[in-house]
Amino acid sequence: MKKFILTLIALTFISIPVAHAQTATNNVVYVDVNGLVCDFCARALEKVFGKQDEVADIDVNLDTKVITINYKEGQSLEDEKVKSLINDAGYNVVNIRHEAPDVVLNDSEVSHE
Amino acid sequence: MYRYVLYTLLGMGLFIPSVHARPVSYPGGWTLMTMNDGDKNTLHLHYSPNAKMSLGYKFEYWRDKEMTFNGVQMNNLLKRWNKKDSQANVYLKSGVGIAHSSEGKYDGDNSAAGFTGIATDWENRRFFASYENRYTEAGKIDDFFMQSARVGVAPYEGDYGDVHTWLMLQVEHTPESDDHVTVTPLVRVFKDVHLLEAGMNNRGEILFNYVFRY
Numbered sequence: 182m183k184k185f186i187l188t189l190i191a192l193t194f195i196s197i198p199v200a201h202a203q204t205a206t207n208n209v210v211y212v213d214v215n216g217l218v219c220d221f222c223a224r225a226l227e228k229v230f231g232k233q234d235e236v237a238d239i240d241v242n243l244d245t246k247v248i249t250i251n252y253k254e255g256q257s258l259e260d261e262k263v264k265s266l267i268n269d270a271g272y273n274v275v276n277i278r279h280e281a282p283d284v285v286l287n288d289s290e291v292s293h294e
Numbered sequence: 295m296y297r298y299v300l301y302t303l304l305g306m307g308l309f310i311p312s313v314h315a316r317p318v319s320y321p322g323g324w325t326l327m328t329m330n331d332g333d334k335n336t337l338h339l340h341y342s343p344n345a346k347m348s349l350g351y352k353f354e355y356w357r358d359k360e361m362t363f364n365g366v367q368m369n370n371l372l373k374r375w376n377k378k379d380s381q382a383n384v385y386l387k388s389g390v391g392i393a394h395s396s397e398g399k400y401d402g403d404n405s406a407a408g409f410t411g412i413a414t415d416w417e418n419r420r421f422f423a424s425y426e427n428r429y430t431e432a433g434k435i436d437d438f439f440m441q442s443a444r445v446g447v448a449p450y451e452g453d454y455g456d457v458h459t460w461l462m463l464q465v466e467h468t469p470e471s472d473d474h475v476t477v478t479p480l481v482r483v484f485k486d487v488h489l490l491e492a493g494m495n496n497r498g499e500i501l502f503n504y505v506f507r508y
Contacts, residue, residue: 216376218417221507223454224487225320232322241454243419246378270320271345273376 208252210260213275214267217246222272229270233258317369317385317413318348319507325350326506332476332499333357333468338367346371352389358471359436363407365391380418387411393432405433422446422460442466446482457485464493464501473497 217223223241226248230236235256240249250263258266264274319325319342329336334357340350352367367389375382393407411428427441446462460482467475478501480493491503 215378216374216381218379218381218419220452220454220456220458220484220486221316221489222381224507225323228320228323243451243454269345271318271371271374271376275378 208254208257209279209281210250210252210257210263211278211281212248212250212263212267213278214246214248215273215275217241217243217248217272219243225270226267226272229266233266316383316415317387318342318345318371321345324508326508327504329503331478331501332495332497333471340367340369352391360395360397361432361435362394362396363389363391363432364394365389365407380416382416383414385413387413387426387428393435395432395435400435403435405435407432407435417446419451420448422448422462438468438470440466440468455486457483459483462491462493 214226217226220243223243226241227239230239230250235252235258237251237253239251241247242249248267250258252258260277263277267274317340319340321342321344323342325338325340325342325348327336327338329338335355337353338350340348342348348369350367352363352365354363355361356363367387369388370386372384372386374384388408388410390406390408393405395401395403395405407430409428409430411426413424413426415422415424417423422445424444425441426443427439429437429439431437442464444462444464446460448458448460450459452458462480462482464478464480465475466478476495476497476499478493478495480491480501482489482491484490484505487507489503489505489507491501493501495501
């Protein structure tokens with residue numbers, strides 16, 4: 182029993198750095214894009230980014246007009262490259278963010294400008 | 295009734311026909327489109343080296359005129375407006391090639407032929423409107439002008455990857471034909487790289503269009 186508990190503790194400590202490492206290499210960017218009005222637009226961007234070796238996959242949200250680009254581990258594209266790929270595909274980049282857009286805010290946390 | 299609908303659209307400034315499917319694709323994209331209705335059957339295969347133009351092969355068969363056209367078509371995106379919730383485009387569509395007639399005194403004749411026209415569209419995820427015109431010159435065989443407009447509404451807003459459905463009304467105006475105006479209610483459905491349209495006009499003729507992008 183003692184050996185089992187020690188193993189569990191050891192596994193717990195081993196898994197912490199692994200989890201941190203995954204977070205650190207989980208490169209994702211979120212791009213706000215104007216002109217995303219149909220599935221064909223989304224499909225076009227999927228094709229364009231699919232040709233980039235650094236990109237694992239992308240997700241297009243037609244409701245929020247946000248493209249989520251997931252990079253392969255340890256790889257990424259420069260923001261300027263992302264912007265140029267999207268612009269060249271016929272759409273307009275509004276903003277590129279490196280953090281998840283909306284971590285649900287409480288009422289008290291919503292900014293009042 | 296159809297005439298009333300046409301006048302209503304004109305009155306609303308919505309006489310805006312069909313950029314049936316976008317004539318320019320993404321950089322490196324190929325598009326195959328076939329359009330079929332009471333007047334014609336067409337096939338257009340084009341390649342877009344960039345998002346502002348496409349170049350490809352065009353075949354047309356005009357049923358009443360008994361005329362075929364084989365040629366090269368170039369489509370240019372003249373202007374695009376990208377807004378957060380909508381997009382609008384203006385295209386120039388032109389083609390040159392050879393027309394062949396199988397009708398009357400021109401039976402068996404060939405002639406150099408060309409066409410050009412402006413196409414424009416506006417859409418958001420719920421509404422769609424488009425207008426397109428075209429002048430065709432086929433030497434001694436024929437020359438004609440035509441224009442068409444569409445309005446559409448999506449009964450629901452599909453997400454990326456869903457089946458998207460549009461209910462549309464197309465109005466075509468061909469001054470030289472017996473029926474100057476034809477009206478075609480149709481359904482557009484698309485998913486992934488496939489777009490399909492089916493409808494029937496006020497003369498009972500079937501419309502069937504299919505677009506494949508890759």
